[in-house]
Amino acid sequence: MMRTTIPILAVLWLAASSAGAQAPAAAPEPQQDRGTESPAVLERPHPDQGYYFTAGLHLANVNVLDGGDWVSGLSGYAMSFRIGQSLSRFFDLGFRVDYGSVIPGDRSGIMGSFGLDATLRPSGPWLFRLGGGMGGADLSSAPDSDDDAGTFGAIAALEVGYNLHPFYDQGDSGSFTLTPILRMTSVQPFTDDSAYWAMIGIELTWWTGLPKHQLDLTLEEAFPER
Amino acid sequence: MRGTREPLPGLVVSVFRGSPRAPEQAFEAITDDEGRFEFFDLVAGDWNVLVEAEGYFPVRSTEKVTAGERTHVRYLVERGAYNPYDVLVEADRPRREVSRTSLHIEQIERIPGTAGDALAVIQNLPGVARPTPFSGDIIVRGAAPEDTRVVVESMSVPIIYHFGSIRSVLPTPILAGIDFYPGNFGPEYGRAIGGIVDVRLKRLSPERIGGVLDVSLLDTSLYVEAPVTDKGAVAVAVRRSYIDYLLDAAVSNSDEVNLINAPRYYDAQLLAQYRPARGHEIRAFSMLSDDEFKLLFSDPGEGDVRLTGNQLLFGVDFHRTFVDYTYTPSERFQNTLRIAGGEDHTRFELAQFEFDVQSLQLQLRDTARFQLRDDVAFTVGLDHISQRLDYRVFLPPPPREGVAADPRLEDAVATEVNDRDVHAFGAFTQLEWTILERLTLYPGLRFDHFTRIDENVLSPRFTARHTLTDQWTLKGGVGLFYQEPPFDETDPVFGNPDADAEGAVHYALGAEYRPEKHLLVDVTAFYKTLFDLIAPSEEIVERDGELVEEQVANSGSGRVYGAELMLRHELSDNFMGWVAYTLMRSERRDRPGDPLRLFSQDQTHILTAVGTYRLPRNWEISARWRLVSGNPDTPIVGAVFNADRDEYDPIFGALNSDRIAPFHQLDVRVDKRWIWPELVFSLYLDIQNIYNRANPEGFQYSFDYTERQKAQGLPIVPILGLRAEY
Numbered sequence: 034m035m036r037t038t039i040p041i042l043a044v045l046w047l048a049a050s051s052a053g054a055q056a057p058a059a060a061p062e063p064q065q066d067r068g069t070e071s072p073a074v075l076e077r078p079h080p081d082q083g084y085y086f087t088a089g090l091h092l093a094n095v096n097v098l099d100g101g102d103w104v105s106g107l108s109g110y111a112m113s114f115r116i117g118q119s120l121s122r123f124f125d126l127g128f129r130v131d132y133g134s135v136i137p138g139d140r141s142g143i144m145g146s147f148g149l150d151a152t153l154r155p156s157g158p159w160l161f162r163l164g165g166g167m168g169g170a171d172l173s174s175a176p177d178s179d180d181d182a183g184t185f186g187a188i189a190a191l192e193v194g195y196n197l198h199p200f201y202d203q204g205d206s207g208s209f210t211l212t213p214i215l216r217m218t219s220v221q222p223f224t225d226d227s228a229y230w231a232m233i234g235i236e237l238t239w240w241t242g243l244p245k246h247q248l249d250l251t252l253e254e255a256f257p258e259r
Numbered sequence: 260m261r262g263t264r265e266p267l268p269g270l271v272v273s274v275f276r277g278s279p280r281a282p283e284q285a286f287e288a289i290t291d292d293e294g295r296f297e298f299f300d301l302v303a304g305d306w307n308v309l310v311e312a313e314g315y316f317p318v319r320s321t322e323k324v325t326a327g328e329r330t331h332v333r334y335l336v337e338r339g340a341y342n343p344y345d346v347l348v349e350a351d352r353p354r355r356e357v358s359r360t361s362l363h364i365e366q367i368e369r370i371p372g373t374a375g376d377a378l379a380v381i382q383n384l385p386g387v388a389r390p391t392p393f394s395g396d397i398i399v400r401g402a403a404p405e406d407t408r409v410v411v412e413s414m415s416v417p418i419i420y421h422f423g424s425i426r427s428v429l430p431t432p433i434l435a436g437i438d439f440y441p442g443n444f445g446p447e448y449g450r451a452i453g454g455i456v457d458v459r460l461k462r463l464s465p466e467r468i469g470g471v472l473d474v475s476l477l478d479t480s481l482y483v484e485a486p487v488t489d490k491g492a493v494a495v496a497v498r499r500s501y502i503d504y505l506l507d508a509a510v511s512n513s514d515e516v517n518l519i520n521a522p523r524y525y526d527a528q529l530l531a532q533y534r535p536a537r538g539h540e541i542r543a544f545s546m547l548s549d550d551e552f553k554l555l556f557s558d559p560g561e562g563d564v565r566l567t568g569n570q571l572l573f574g575v576d577f578h579r580t581f582v583d584y585t586y587t588p589s590e591r592f593q594n595t596l597r598i599a600g601g602e603d604h605t606r607f608e609l610a611q612f613e614f615d616v617q618s619l620q621l622q623l624r625d626t627a628r629f630q631l632r633d634d635v636a637f638t639v640g641l642d643h644i645s646q647r648l649d650y651r652v653f654l655p656p657p658p659r660e661g662v663a664a665d666p667r668l669e670d671a672v673a674t675e676v677n678d679r680d681v682h683a684f685g686a687f688t689q690l691e692w693t694i695l696e697r698l699t700l701y702p703g704l705r706f707d708h709f710t711r712i713d714e715n716v717l718s719p720r721f722t723a724r725h726t727l728t729d730q731w732t733l734k735g736g737v738g739l740f741y742q743e744p745p746f747d748e749t750d751p752v753f754g755n756p757d758a759d760a761e762g763a764v765h766y767a768l769g770a771e772y773r774p775e776k777h778l779l780v781d782v783t784a785f786y787k788t789l790f791d792l793i794a795p796s797e798e799i800v801e802r803d804g805e806l807v808e809e810q811v812a813n814s815g816s817g818r819v820y821g822a823e824l825m826l827r828h829e830l831s832d833n834f835m836g837w838v839a840y841t842l843m844r845s846e847r848r849d850r851p852g853d854p855l856r857l858f859s860q861d862q863t864h865i866l867t868a869v870g871t872y873r874l875p876r877n878w879e880i881s882a883r884w885r886l887v888s889g890n891p892d893t894p895i896v897g898a899v900f901n902a903d904r905d906e907y908d909p910i911f912g913a914l915n916s917d918r919i920a921p922f923h924q925l926d927v928r929v930d931k932r933w934i935w936p937e938l939v940f941s942l943y944l945d946i947q948n949i950y951n952r953a954n955p956e957g958f959q960y961s962f963d964y965t966e967r968q969k970a971q972g973l974p975i976v977p978i979l980g981l982r983a984e985y
Contacts (some may be wrong), residue, residue, distance in 0.1 A: 073314055073315050073316045073338065075317075117875075118876055118878070119873050120875045126880075147977075150946070165949060166946070166977075167946075167977060186974070187949055187975050245319060246316045246319055246337065250319075252280065253278075253279055253280070255309075256319065258277075
C-alpha cells in the first residue's frame, strides 16, 4: 500500500466546503501604467540578418551515465534543424531540434533534443552558442543486449562555430551561410542518470535578410535613381 | 500602425522627385488625427515617399502619380518594438491599505511558469506560500487555504482554477488586473480571516471589433470585443480544453480501465457595458465553467476489495451573473448597486462513495462613497448573500489539518440535506480622514450576521498611511476579522452544528520607498492572532437529547508572524520584475493548554524572483526562480499489523516534527511577436522547471511502513502556445 501525504479526499472536501462561504468586495477604481518607447534600430546590410533556417549534418559521440556507471560511448550521425531570428548584429535567438542515431553495428542507440539556442557573434566570423531545453539519449549497454541505458531531462549545450559566406554579394541583406561547428550537450535528468554527447559537423543556413525599411540606408541607397 | 491599425497623427510625410540630395521638387505634410495626409497638384511621374518618426521604422516607397487621377496609398508604419503598455494611461489610485499588490494583466500574462494564465501569478506574490501541485490552494501569510477568499468583482466563485491548478476559470483577455490583500484589508471585504484576491474585469472601451485567439497544448480560447453604439461595448469569451481528445486518441481502453470522459474543462464569459447618460453606467457580466473527469473500472475489487462500484467521477460546474449600476453625479458622490446570482454543482463518485453538493445563491450589494470635504470621505455599504444548499454525502470524515492519520473508508457515513437556506448579511463603513495633507487615517467597522451559525460579529479595523516625503511612506494597521466555518464543519454528521465563527486579529507595520518613479521597495512586518479555530474534538456532548461526539469545536488558536520584502521594478528601459521574500512562522494550538505546533503548510522562507526583458525584434524573455522551505511533515516511526483489516496501521511521530527538503525551480519563457498589417501574432514557449529539479513533495511508504521514498513533483514541462490578436 502506498501512502501519499496529500489524499485526494482533502482536495475534494476543500472544494465542497468552499460552497458554503463567500466574501464580498468593492469594485475598485481602474489603474493603468504608461510604458516606454523603444527605438527602431536600423542595421547596415550584412549576410546574417533576418530570419534563419538551418539544417546541419554532424558526427556525434554519445555517452550515458547509468546509475553511476558509464556505458561505453557510441558514435553515429546526427541532424540538426534550427529556426530563429537575428535580434542584432551580434545576437540571434531561436529554436533547435537535434536527432541522431548510432552507426549500425552490434549496438543501437538514439539521441535527441529540443530547445532554445542563443547565438553570440562577438567579432568577425566566430560564433558561440548556448542552448537549453529538453532531451534524452538511449544506448544499448552491451552487444545484442536488451538492457538499454537511457535518460531524459533538461539539457545544456555549448557550441562554437565559424561562419563562411561564399555566396554573399556586398550590400545585400541576408545570404546562405556555411558554418562548421563543434557542440557539447549534457542531459541533467530527473534521476541520477545523465548523458553527454559531442557533435561536430557543418550547418547550412539561409538568412532571409531584413526588409528595406529596417535597414540603415543612405537616401541614395533607399531611393536609387532609375 | 502596423498590427493595431491605429491611426498615427503628427507624422511628417515627405515626397520628392529626383536625387535625394538635390530633389527637383519636395513637399511635406503632417498626418491628422485620423492619420490622413494629402498632397495636391503633383506632376505626373514617380514620387519618392519618406516617413520617419522616432520609435518607428521608416517608410520608404515610390509611388506613381498619373495626371488627372487621385492616387490613394496606405502605409502601415511599424514600431521598433510593440509595447503592450502603449495604450494605457497612468492614473493615481488611492491606497487605503497596509498591504496591497496590484498587478495589471499586461504585466503578468507573460510571467513564466503560468502558461499565459494571469491568475497563476498569485503564487509569486509576497506572503503567498507554495501550494501542493494541482491543489489550487492559495496560502496567504500562514493561513489555511479556506481562510482566503478569491472574488471576481466582489462576486464569489467556488473554484478559481480548473482541476485544481491547470487553468484559471477566467481567460486573461477579459481581465484588467488583480488586487491582492495578504491581510489588514478594509471593511468592504469580509467573511475571511486570511487574505483577499480580488480579480478585476476589463473596462471595455473598444473603438472597433477586435479579439484574441489563443491556442496552446492545453486548450484553445477565443475572445472578441466590440463597441455598441458610442455608449456601450460588449465582450464574449469561450475556452475549451482538449486533453480529453488527446488522451482518447493516445490511450486505448484497456481491459482494466475504460476512459469514458478524460479530464476536460470549458468556460465562457459575457461582459457588457453601457453608459446611457453622463454619470450613469450599467455593467453586466455572466460566466460559466464546467470541469469533468470520468473512469469506469472493469473490476474495481482488484484495487481495493472495499470498493463495490466501478465508476470514478469528478465534476465541478457553476455559473454566475451580475448586473451593477453605478451612479456618479459628481466627484463628491458615487453609488454602486449590484445584484448577482448563480448556481454551483460539485460532485464526486468513487464506487459506492459520493458527495454531491448543489447551491443556488443570490447576492445583493450596495456601496456609496461620499467626499464630504477634500480631506474627508465616507464609505458605507450593505452586503447580503442568500444560499439554498442541497447535498448528499457518503464519505469518511474529511481529513483535517493537524491530524496525521488519513480517514479510513470503513468510517464512511452518510448525510443528506435538502433545501437548506442560509443567509449572511453584512454592513460596513469606513472613514478616510487626511490630516495635514500627508497623514491619512482609515477607521472602519464591519458587521456580519451569519444565519448558519446564528451569530453576529463586529469587526473594527484601522489603517493609517503617512507620506513622509514624496519617496517615503509609513503605514500600519490593526483589525479584527471573522469567517464562518466551512459548511462541512457545521454539518451534524461530519461536524458540529453549534460551532461558532473563527476569528483573527491582524497587526501590520511597514514602509514604502520609491527611489525612482519605476522602483518600489515595500517592507511589511505582520503578526496575526488566531482564535476560535475549528479543531478536532473528542468530547461527548448532548445534542437534541442525545449524547454524540462533538467531532470539532472552536478550541483551536494560533499565531503567525513574519515580514515581507518586495522590490519591484515597473516596466522601464525594457525591464520589468520583482523580488518577493517572506520570512514567516505559522503555529497552531488545537486545544487550550496544548503546546504550539507548526501549521501543516508553514513555509519559513519564500523567495520569488521574476523578471521580464524586452529584446529587439519583438522578442521577450522572462524568468522566474523560486526557493521555498519545505512543508512540515509528520514522520511515521513504526507500524502495527491489524489482523482484522489485514493491513498495517502506521505509528506517527510528533505532529509536524519533520520538514520536507526545500523546493527550488527555474521557469523560463520566450515570446516572439510578428506584426502583420492588421494582426499581431505571438508564439511562446514556457518551460517550467528548466533544470529539471526533482523537488520532493512528500513521502510514499511501503505497505508495512518500513521503507519510504520521496514523492517527487513535476519534472521539466514545456508548454507551447500561439496567439493571434486582431
